[in-house]
Amino acid sequence: MSAVKVLSRLSGGWRFLIIMVFAEIGLFFCSRSTFFVGLKILSGLLFKILPVLLLVFLLMSVINYYVTPATVTRHLGGRGVKKWFIAVIGGILSVGPVYLWYPILADLRKRGLSNGWVACFLYNRAIKVPLLPLATYYFGWHYVVTLTLVMVLASIVQAYVITHLEKFKI
């Protein structure tokens, strides 16, 4: 069986991993110092996110146990502002790298959440509460408060856009 056939049978995730491994091998031969800097960053990242990974798995288990399609529909599927409030606050309070949240959000979507809600949640992840003092130091509190409020509004606008694009099958 040719390598192309083997690759075509693999899922997108595995194909991406194989491409990245080859890219890393290429980088090793082109620039060994950059490769080792990247390796150091990777090991630091892995070490840093290991506790977060455990938290994510724990959260996924809890969600699987407690959140059923009916629960999602009851709390998030309505027309009220509550589901958007949860998306905004949930996004702001969410921790860890964004790619760790993709499986959780995909799972929640299967349970009834809309793409607009997922987009809103992801947008609000940009608001990092622990970083607000640093942002205030550089840009001032007027700017930080304004940016935070404008970004929350932008997340709702994005949710509206994504929902309507979906509705019109664009």
Next chain:
Amino acid sequence: MLLISMLTALVPTSVYASLFNRNGLFDSLLGALAGSVSVGNPLVSYILGGELMNQGVGLVAVTAFLVSWTTVGVAQFPAESVILGKRFALWRNLSAFVLALVVAVVTTTITAWLV
């Protein structure tokens, strides 16, 4: 994580400072583009954005840079499209890019009015 670490190693932070030429609209677009392809902790974006502003880069451009850094994910796009769907990932990132420019203009306008 492999891609993120590789990009972080390949693109030094000093590259960003040389990209801006202090032209409002052009800088904002560049800011949003630079932020979109950047990866790393948002902490770095605030420090980099603050330092860029100290070097004379406009607040609109810096804001577009900060917002797109955290809302647009070019490096995360493959993972996002595999897990959440290609169409969703494409529209989410494109709309986030446009919104980064809008947020930058609105935020700096309101801030200028407040201060």
